[in-house]
Amino acid sequence: MESEIGKLYSYSGFDSEFIKERTRQFREQVNRRIKGFLTEEEFTPLRLLNGLYLQTHSYMLRVAIPYGVLNSEQLTQLAFIADQWDKGYGHFTTRQNIQFNWPNLVDIPEILDSLAGVGMHAVQTSGNTIRNITSDPFAGAAVDEIENPLPYAELLRQWSTDHQEFQFLPRKFKIAITGSLNDRAATRFHDIGLRIMLKNGQLGFEVSVGGGLGRTPVIGTVIREFLPKEDFLPYVESVISVWNLLGRRDNKYKARIKITLRELGSKEFQALVEKRFDEIRNTFNGADSKTLEDIKLQFSSVQLIEMPLGNYQNRHKENQGFRNWVKNNVTEHKITGYTIVTVSLKTHGNTPGDATSEQMRMVANLAKQYSYDELRISKEQNIVLPHVHRSALFDLYSMLLKAGLASANVGLISDIVACPGLDYCKLATARSIPLAKELGVRFRDLDLEQKIGILKIKISGCINACGHHHLGHIGILGLERAGKESYQVVLGGEESTETSNIGKNLGPGFSKTEIVPVIEKLVNIYLALRLDDAETFLETYKRVGITPFSKEIYQEFPRRKKNA
Amino acid sequence: MKSDEFGPVVVSANDLLTGNVIFLTEKPDWTTNIHEAYVINDKAESCRWLLEGEVQQSLFSDNLFSHVVDPYLVELKIDKEVISFCAFKEALRYYGPSNYFHGKRDWEIV
Amino acid sequence: MRENNCANSTTKNKTRRESCLIITDSGFETEDYRVDFIDVTTDIVPQALSKLRDSRAVRINFANFKDGRGFTLARLFRLEGFKGVLRAKGDLLPDQYSMLRRSGFDELEIADMVVERHSKAAWLAGINWHSHHYQKRLGSSLIREP
Ligand code: HEM
Ligand code: SF4
Numbered sequence: 043m044e045s046e047i048g049k050l051y052s053y054s055g056f057d058s059e060f061i062k063e064r065t066r067q068f069r070e071q072v073n074r075r076i077k078g079f080l081t082e083e084e085f086t087p088l089r090l091l092n093g094l095y096l097q098t099h100s101y102m103l104r105v106a107i108p109y110g111v112l113n114s115e116q117l118t119q120l121a122f123i124a125d126q127w128d129k130g131y132g133h134f135t136t137r138q139n140i141q142f143n144w145p146n147l148v149d150i151p152e153i154l155d156s157l158a159g160v161g162m163h164a165v166q167t168s169g170n171t172i173r174n175i176t177s178d179p180f181a182g183a184a185v186d187e188i189e190n191p192l193p194y195a196e197l198l199r200q201w202s203t204d205h206q207e208f209q210f211l212p213r214k215f216k217i218a219i220t221g222s223l224n225d226r227a228a229t230r231f232h233d234i235g236l237r238i239m240l241k242n243g244q245l246g247f248e249v250s251v252g253g254g255l256g257r258t259p260v261i262g263t264v265i266r267e268f269l270p271k272e273d274f275l276p277y278v279e280s281v282i283s284v285w286n287l288l289g290r291r292d293n294k295y296k297a298r299i300k301i302t303l304r305e306l307g308s309k310e311f312q313a314l315v316e317k318r319f320d321e322i323r324n325t326f327n328g329a330d331s332k333t334l335e336d337i338k339l340q341f342s343s344v345q346l347i348e349m350p351l352g353n354y355q356n357r358h359k360e361n362q363g364f365r366n367w368v369k370n371n372v373t374e375h376k377i378t379g380y381t382i383v384t385v386s387l388k389t390h391g392n393t394p395g396d397a398t399s400e401q402m403r404m405v406a407n408l409a410k411q412y413s414y415d416e417l418r419i420s421k422e423q424n425i426v427l428p429h430v431h432r433s434a435l436f437d438l439y440s441m442l443l444k445a446g447l448a449s450a451n452v453g454l455i456s457d458i459v460a461c462p463g464l465d466y467c468k469l470a471t472a473r474s475i476p477l478a479k480e481l482g483v484r485f486r487d488l489d490l491e492q493k494i495g496i497l498k499i500k501i502s503g504c505i506n507a508c509g510h511h512h513l514g515h516i517g518i519l520g521l522e523r524a525g526k527e528s529y530q531v532v533l534g535g536e537e538s539t540e541t542s543n544i545g546k547n548l549g550p551g552f553s554k555t556e557i558v559p560v561i562e563k564l565v566n567i568y569l570a571l572r573l574d575d576a577e578t579f580l581e582t583y584k585r586v587g588i589t590p591f592s593k594e595i596y597q598e599f600p601r602r603k604k605n606a
Numbered sequence: 607m608k609s610d611e612f613g614p615v616v617v618s619a620n621d622l623l624t625g626n627v628i629f630l631t632e633k634p635d636w637t638t639n640i641h642e643a644y645v646i647n648d649k650a651e652s653c654r655w656l657l658e659g660e661v662q663q664s665l666f667s668d669n670l671f672s673h674v675v676d677p678y679l680v681e682l683k684i685d686k687e688v689i690s691f692c693a694f695k696e697a698l699r700y701y702g703p704s705n706y707f708h709g710k711r712d713w714e715i716v
Numbered sequence: 717m718r719e720n721n722c723a724n725s726t727t728k729n730k731t732r733r734e735s736c737l738i739i740t741d742s743g744f745e746t747e748d749y750r751v752d753f754i755d756v757t758t759d760i761v762p763q764a765l766s767k768l769r770d771s772r773a774v775r776i777n778f779a780n781f782k783d784g785r786g787f788t789l790a791r792l793f794r795l796e797g798f799k800g801v802l803r804a805k806g807d808l809l810p811d812q813y814s815m816l817r818r819s820g821f822d823e824l825e826i827a828d829m830v831v832e833r834h835s836k837a838a839w840l841a842g843i844n845w846h847s848h849h850y851q852k853r854l855g856s857s858l859i860r861e862p
Contacts, residue, residue, distance in 0.1 A: 060848045070841065071811065076622070079835050082663065082675050084809055087782060096675060098699045100625035129706075143703075146624050170782075200850050206818035207791055210784025275854065286788045287762065321795055321860075329855025393705045464695060465703035473698075475705045525693040 050113055050416060051196045051340045053161040060203070061158040064165060068092045069151035076147070091171060091209060093164030094150055098468050103142045103150060104167040105157060109177035109195040109219075110138035110419045112162075114406035117417055119160040121402035127153055132402070134387060134395040136459055136510055137216075138176050138419045139167055143466055165203055170211045172202035172282070176218045178226045179420035182341075183428040185376050189238050189245060191221035193337045194274065197330065201275055208282055212289030213297035215282060216254070228421065228537045230262040231255060231513070233299045234281060239268055246270045251281055251311070252303035255507035259544045260300040265312040273323065275330045280318040284311070346377050346414070352433035364439050366492060367450035372435065375428075381435065383413070383427040384420065385442060386449040386457060390482035393475050394460045395423030404445045412438050421510075423459055424452065455490075455497045455565070456482040459510055463503025463520060464527070470503035472520025472527035472554075477501055480558050485565075494565060497579040500535070513537045515580045516564060517545045518557065529557040531564070533591060534583045549592050550601040560599060567594050613647040614684055616640070617659045618696075619677040627699055628674070634658055636674065640689055640700060645682065652679055737831050738803075739813065740823040741843055744836070747825075751801060758785040765789060766796040774798070775825065778806030787819040794820035794858045810838040814845030820858050 053061075068088075075085040089095075093104040105120070112120075120140055124132045127149050128142040135141060145153060157163055167174050175198045182190045198217060202208065208215070220227040221238040229235030235250040247269045253262025269277050281299075288306065290296040303311050357364055373382040385405055387395050397405070409417045409427055412434045418426035430438060442448040451457050458481060461467065463474030478501055485491050500514030504521070511517030517532040528551045535545030552560050565579075571590060572582045583591070617630035621638075628636040629643035634655075637643060646652045659677030681692040691697040698704065738745045753775035754768055768774055774793070778786045786804055793802065804816050805825040816824055831839060 056848075056850075056853065060850070063848045067811070067841075070838070074834070074838060076673075079833065079838065080809075082622075084781065088809070088811060096620055096625055099627060099702055148623060170784075197854075201854050201856075203850050204848075205851055206815040207787040208784070209812075209815060210782050210787070212784075275856070279856070283788050283792075287785050291783065291785075321792070324860045325795065325857050327855040327857065329853065333854055464698055465705055471695075473704065475703075479705065522693075522695065525695070527694060 050111060051192070051337060057161070057200075058158070061161075061163050061165075064092075064163070064204070065151060065154040065158055068154060072147060072151060087169055087210070090169035091166060092150075092154070093167035094147075095168060096468070097143070097466050098464075099466070100144050101147055101150070102466065103145050103153060103164055104135070105140050105142070105162060105164045106167045106174045107138050107140060107162075107419050108199050109175050109181070109192055110179050110421075111177075111181075111192065112417050112419070113415050114410040114417065116160045116162055117402050117406040117409070119156060119162070121399035121406070123153055123156060124399040124402065126156075130400075131396050131398045133393070133462065134397065134419050134423050134425070136395075136421045136423060136461075136508065137174060138179075138421060139174055140419070141462070143462075168214075169209075170213050170215075171209050172205065172211075172215045172217065175199050175202070176216070176227055176232070176421065178220045178222055179418040179426045180226055180373065180382055180428065181221060181418075183375050183380075183382050184222045184224070184226075185374050186223040187221050187376060188223065188240055189221045190341065191219045191236075191238055193334060193341050194221075194236070194238075194271075195219050196337050196341075197275065197334050198278070200333070201279075201330070207286065211282070211286055212291050213294065215285075215299070217278070225538065226420075228510075228513070229253075230542050231259075231537060232262065234278060235262050236274075236278075241268050244270065247274060249277065249281075251315075252298075252300040252308070254298055254300050255510060255512050256298070257295060257505045257507075258298075258300065259507065259512040260304075261542050261544070263303060263308045265308065265315060272331055273319075276323045276326050277315075277319055280315050280322060283322070284314045284318050288314075346380060346429065347431075348379060349431050349433050351379070354432050354435060357436040361436075363443075363448075363450065364436060367439055367448060368435065370450045370454060371452045375430075377429075379432055381430050381432055383430045383435070383438065384452045385425040385427065385447050386451055387424050387447070388451055388457045388482065389446055389449045390451075390456050390486040391479050392482070394458050394478045397425070401445055401447060404441070405447065408438060408441055421459075422452075422457060424457070451491060453496050453498070454492070455485050455494050455499060458482065458499045458501060459514070460501040461503050461509035463501070463509075467503060467508075469506060470520070471505075471522040472503055472529065474501040474503040474509055474518070474520055477518065477520075477529070477554075477557060481561060484558055484562060488562075490565070490569075493575070494569070495575070495578055497565070498536075499561070511535070512544045514545060515578075515583070516561060518561075521551060523551070527554045528552065529554070531557075531560065533564075533588055534580065536580060546588050548588065549596060552599065556599055560595060563595060563598060564591060567591055612649045613652065614645045614682045615652050615679045616643040616645055616682060617652075617655050617677050618643075618680045619659060619663070620675045622673040622675050629680075630655060630659055630677070634662075636662075645684070735828050736805075736825050737828045738823050738825050739831070739839055741817070743840065743843070744831070753801075753803060755805075758783050758789060760789065762789065762792050765793055769793070769796045769798050771798075771800055773801040773803065775803040775805050776821075778804060778808060780806065781808045781812065786821075787815055790816070790820040791858065795860060810834050810842045813839065813842035817845045818849065818851070 074080045095102040127145045133141045175195045177195045216232045217234045218227040218229045218232040219236040231253040237248045249266040250262035250264045285299045371384045412430045413427035414429045458478040460474040460478040464470035498515045500510045501518040502509035502511040511519045513535040519530045521528045530551040531548040532545030632644040663674045683690045751773040753773045757777045804821045
């Protein structure tokens, strides 16, 4: 049995120097803007390339957590930033980043300096460029892993950083990579999705292109069944190179690669990529493979210590709360005796994905103590401790309980994904956070959550779908109707390896006051319809279709014809 | 906006340095307080004032720079001196987020 | 920028192009007409561009500073074996000079008013484009290995 896990990548001198220089440049850009040398139109793409948005009430800085991995020192520094320049909290996002909602413009360079101090940055977390690479939050620990994708993700990070050709792409570009059989990175919903494959003993990638959500949700098309791992960078570069010239620049809504693929046809696109690949493959002189080897050494193994189970069994038997928590929040690790712990940031009634600085420090300490100093951020907006020995689970649980972070609700109805919505986001048409808070409280009060079982609710505050509503078992899309908030419901979305489905529209939308009762009703319809306790919402939905749901809902919440 | 029943509107923008929501006053200057904003009831006038806002956005010179981003018109309802926003979105923008009591102004609307 | 329904409310005047400066690694130069440039725009297809491979000088005209096509075009053109002078023209930002050089351009032609507006210091700061270059470190280059 293998008993080694990867250590984390830590910055090389080159990385540190790069970040220092980059922050110096941004400080200058801010000065130029304030002094009027740069217009807002010119400054906007430059600040976005450094993760800085101007939102409804304030600036927002999106800090990269590359492929969702960080150590306790880094999380502690994020807590420091939250206290120093924000209002004592941060918002973890579905793209494995963290957002600070309240900094001032002139503070940003200082924040970037303090990030650089712990090997972090906000480079390319926004803008029309290659964004933060996302990956499997269980990477390096998952039972079903073929190979750890993180060294490849790090290679991609380095390669895409400040890439001279790709800082002014037609639109944003998102890459996700996974090394497991089970796709926990939603690769098929990214501009490029990479899945590690084994073929005749060779390691390589299946490459899909053109997936995405937003106003036109599309499942990615596989354009390369098997890409040998040495060809990884040149091939990714070819895809983006082809799209950079062909992508629509006349219409923001048609600029994504999924539209290029649709307009051109995937066969034609694929042919262009293969041709470009032939052209540029030999411009890589092999230094990328060498760097990959160096990165792999960086990630090289830590020996996990074998330990007895201690009081685990007893505690598990005695303590119902602990048992629930283990059942929902703890996952098998590839090494016997170890587990993967998900710390829920979805305490009922709280803002999904938000953590206070105190909680960040607390979890950072726990990671140091119990998880070999490693943390992950999941696209479900939770924090993962990837290597916790079973004997430590009860102590960990007790500490989390004290910090208000022991909600045993991972994968359950209150583990809601929600984008910032109208409360913060300039593009929003309705709020998503208050809905998530109300739903959390409602189902806690009903005490139904454990009975309902797996049910994923995802909420977006506008058609851009940052909250992945298309992929929720129940998805909620916030819209605006005559200056008021209105909510549309979609059912049956899912993102798993075998089946990816985009949710179906239930019908006309609901008002802010109706939407929580509507969701409650949907759940009750499901509970009445399910064959037994083991049948999940999604399974029931797939068995019976959407009609039994829509019929009952609109009987109880009739719409005026005009609304339809 | 129908042209025969125009306004009332104010010019709003964000402050470059803080991101704060700001409004154009009669002076013309900028304020974070809606009650100090210059309320416009006429279409032609609103265009003039919006233009004023945009001119302020793009003033360039070393000592007279502008700290205004993206000015636009916001529609209001004024009932016996009580000002409210036509769109919920604008109200939220003014009062701050509803999930915490820590907006730049306290959350007062529902 | 938000839409508004006032006509003529924009104050963005396009700068009248009177004279231009050439920005190279050694700073600012005025046009010396040493070569005649063949002009192309960034919507050119790579195959058409590659037909110009044996010319002495080509100028790629960027539509605006957000038009990132020029960078990829330059790279592909160099890969095709173009050895002549490759010039970019357009209202780019000082911050983009290093991207131009790294993608295979030699120089940038830009209205002197725009140069002034950004301040000469900002342009000079951009000229150091060799260091902190991840792609070069990863072995990606403008030439094809045999
Ligand atoms: C708060 C400021 C934000 C803004 C202005 C913003 C803007 C956008 C826009 C315009 C799109 C649509 C892109 C398209 O279809 O071409 C989008 C998509 C997306 N955003 Fe955001 N977003 C924000 C926050 C977030 C947050 C907090 C998350 C994570 C929780 C996120 C994750 C995503 C994802 C996953 C998508 C869909 C995937 C895709 O098709 O690219 N965004 N965002
Ligand atoms: S889905 Fe819309 S409201 Fe939500 S964060 Fe994205 S752009 Fe903003």
